[in-house]
Amino acid sequence: MNGKPLVSIVSAGLSKFGKHEGLYARELFSYAAKEAFDHCPNLNPKQDVKAMFIGHMGEAYEHQGHTGSAVADWSGLLGVPATRTEAACASSGAALRSGIYAVLSGLADVVIVGGVEKMTHRSTAEVTEFLAMASDYPFEQFHGITFPGLFALMATAHMNAYGTTQEHMAKVAVKNHHNASLNPKAHLQKEITVEKVLDSKPVAWPFKMYDCSLITDGASCIVLTKPELASKYTDQPVQIIGSGQASDTIGLYERKSLTSLLSTKTAAKTAYDMAALTPQKVQVAEVHDCFTYVELMDYEDLGFCPVGKSGELIDSGETCLGGRLPVNTSGGLKAKGHPVGATGTAQVYEIYLQLTGQADKRQVKDAKVGLTHNVGGSGATATVHLYRSEN
Ligand SMILES: CC(C)(COP(=O)(O)OP(=O)(O)OC[C@H]1O[C@@H](n2cnc3c(N)ncnc32)[C@H](O)[C@@H]1OP(=O)(O)O)[C@@H](O)C(=O)NCCC(=O)NCCS
Structure with missing residues (x-):
């Protein structure tokens, strides 16, 4: 590839990190998505976004899996193909890879990648146990x-x-x-x-x-597109x-x-x-x-x-x-x-x-x-x- 841009980042959003009492993960994600959308006025999210990949590690925290579709709905993107990616603490690093695959494949010109976790409403002992599920069960967790x-x-x-x-x-x-x-x-x-x-x-x-x-609650969101389309959305793209x-x-x-x-x-x-x-x-x-x-x-x-x-x-x-x-x-x-x-x-x-x-x-x-x-x-x-x- 020789340093050629694979994809361009044209906007990004982040919720405040900390304790968010009474909020669900899906609501938290909508704050990150709103910042990314507000900073990219030429993006028409409902029309332009063709795929979402959302890192989310644990359904145990909120008794809630299926996070991709839930956050798509709460970000105003109902109908967009949305997939949760899970790779423990690297869940949204893996979401980014998936987004890059989607843009490079030509299947999706504009992709949202991001991630979310709501943890602080659980005790430290519970969080420690949920996190440990990403280690080996028979020889470590057990x-x-x-x-x-x-x-x-x-x-x-x-x-x-x-x-x-x-x-x-x-x-x-x-x-x-x-x-x-x-x-x-x-x-x-x-x-x-x-x-x-x-x-x-x-x-x-x-x-x-x-x-x-x-142990923190937080959400993050990035908008990716093909390098040749980046100027449509921003004059300051960051190339991956x-x-x-x-x-x-x-x-x-x-x-x-x-x-x-x-x-x-x-x-x-x-x-x-x-x-x-x-x-x-x-x-x-x-x-x-x-x-x-x-x-x-x-x-x-x-x-x-x-x-x-x-x-x-x-x-x-x-x-x-x-x-x-x-x-x-x-x-x-x-x-x-x-x-x-x-x-x-x-x-x-x-x-x-x-x-x-x-x-x-x-x-x-x-x-x-x-x-x-x-x-x-x-x-x-x-x-x-x-x-x-x-x-
Ligand atoms: C270190 C740890 C055990 C402390 O938990 P705890 O003893 O239950 O601490 P509490 O939540 O009761 O917090 C007590 C105070 O310490 C602070 N605090 C808690 N964890 C802290 C940390 N890691 N660093 C700095 N301050 C911390 C809190 O803000 C709180 O401050 P306050 O009294 O001013 O409000 C917990 O933060 C932890 O498990 N961290 C690691 C998480 C992890 O394993 N992540 C995955 C890695 S692979």
Whole structure:
């Protein structure tokens, strides 16, 4: 493909992330869709949109599956072919892939991709159980391990192999909380310190509360079209120039490595090759930081630093706003929040803002090339996408 645009993003919307008492997921999604439609006056949604792919992980939260059709109806798009995509926390990363397939196939010129999850009306114990359903049942869930526990095993292996410390992880939390404090749509807008992270209550060693992502309600929505049609809808399209997705064993215990995700590395290679880009060309990235350690592992798997050197990278400050490669300018899953089905396309929303100069206090100066990275489960799915703006 040599860096040619696969599809163009012509609009995007995001609900406020946080606690939305009394709202159903379908209503939450309509807020994200409304923002995307309002910002694209030349789009006639009912007439132009030919398909919808909606990431949604769990029917247990609201006793409600069949989310594609439900959100199509509540967004004023009754009748449009609408399909739910499910790949655990990468459900809307997978929705994006499906949208790209639909546009590239020629079957649909304009496609909505997005995602939604309503979680906060459930207790933390219930949410933890529902999330764990995306891990292996007979060998993991059955024995009581949860996602904090699975990712803690990976963190421990990395600490042992490379000397990574709890302080390195805490610095990821401090950075992402700072970024979220600049994002009015983030779940939490409070700065924290390394000491506060280290003093927070233990969850699964080495993780403390502030190492964990937030249980959040939220929805996200992106409008995709063919590059040759983009000018009909906007004079600031963002081009998707690389798309990778890979799978791995659902069980962590079957993997060869505990210190990296093969799915991320494979998806990243596919996306970089398609875009004809190297990791050094990325100027802003939203990566999957469901736990602070995971952002460090992502730096290595995405090629932002050599293997074993992610601790040095976070120490250097290069991934902070104002650094060489700002990561998770939105606040990430850590502080913007992680409404699991919505996360993948919420990352795209941030990169869309950054590459169109709309990220306000979090704006990365002159950003032209961006990356998103979304992980499902303990890494049985990963998606990586690369973006370029031409303005
Ligand atoms: C860390 C965790 C266990 C804390 O849950 P909890 O102990 O029930 O905490 P509560 O919901 O009672 O919240 C207590 C306070 O801590 C804050 N808080 C909760 N989780 C937080 C987090 N992860 N980071 C920062 N603050 C958090 C709340 O905002 C609340 O603050 P307030 O008292 O000012 O309102 C929960 O956030 C969690 O499970 N996170 C991980 C989710 C996950 O596994 N996602 C999928 C990854 S694959």
